[in-house]
Amino acid sequence: MTPQIQSAADRLQDAIDTGRPCAPVRDLIGEHDIDAAYAVQEILAATRLDAGNKIVGRKIGLTSDSVRSQLGVSRPDFGSLFSDMSYATGEPVPLERLLQPRVEAEIAFVLKQDIDNPHASVTDVLRATDFVVAAIEIVDSRVDNWDIRIADTVADNASSGLYTLGCAPFSLNGLDLAQVGMVLEHEGEPVSVGSGAACMANPVVAVAWLAREVARRGTPLKAGEVVLSGALGPMVPVKAAGVYTARLDGLGEVQTVFTDDGGAR
Structure with missing residues (x-):
């Protein structure tokens, strides 16, 4: 580990600890050094694990052309889901836990088998998936603005x-996730629309990409894990308390209820 990698981790950890967004870390590790960036991610993950959290799944980011365009990047990435990050549909989500939140509608996969294969295919993902549910990912950034x-x-x-995860599980049998239409509403008004095809052509393709990446890095997907497969449409900034509802064709709906009255857990 280089001093620059540790300095980047320290900068982000300070933002986490203080609740004050920080400057970007690309000045420390380089704008395109992906391996160095994942090394920083691993340091921060180790801190969370030491504090008693557990990894319960993974998230895929930057799968949608619209989101990549919003952020000026050109390739997907991944992160870990920790045991203190999950809320059920309709459960109050305290805004004080977040710095600069945005929401996006997704399809979450729950696995029944490990996928430990650096050459994992769509077939491997289909075979390993127990069920899928509608989800809203609340993305956030410790980097200012x-x-x-x-x-x-x-x-x-x-x-x-x-x-936030929906409570209605659906088998993949007979489902073409590329054809799933999505509408994300804020207080009943549509604020984002999209489809499964916006997520690397099909969310199953995105999960296969993830399976290969994490297996190659020695941390393969495990049975029981949740995988957030990526945005089906543009991200939406969250400015205040309120209700966001994602409706996914054939997969029901999921609701995130932001509150500003505390209740962090």
Whole structure:
């Protein structure tokens, strides 16, 4: 580990600890050094694990052309989901846990088998998936004003925050996730629309990409893990308390209820 990698981790950890966004870290590790960025991510993950958290899954970021365009990056990335990040549909989510939240609608995969194969295919993902549910990912950035490039977001756990899962599981049998339409509403008004095809052509393709990446890095997907497969449409900034509802064709709906009255857990 280089001093620059440790300095980048320290900068992001200070933002986490103080609740004050920091400057980008690409000046320390380089704008395009993906391996250095994942090394920073691993340091920050180790801190969370030492504090008693557990890794319960993974998230894929930057799978949508619209999101990559919003952030000025050109490739997907991944981060870890920790045991203190999950909320059920309709459960209050305290805004005080977040710095600069945005929301995006996704399809979450829950695995019943490990996928430990650096050459994993779509077939492997289909075979390993127990069920899918509608999800809202609450993305966040420790970098001030979301001034990020690929190295910044990778280092910052793929700009993860929290997530909300729907309660209705669906088998993949007979489902073509590319054809799933999505509408994300804020207080009943549509604020983002998209489809499964926006997520690397099909969310199953995105999960296969993730499976290969993490297996290659020695941390393969495990049975029981949740995988947030990526945005189906543009991200939406969250400015205040309120209700966001994602409706996914054939997969029901999921609701995130932001509150500003505390209740952090």
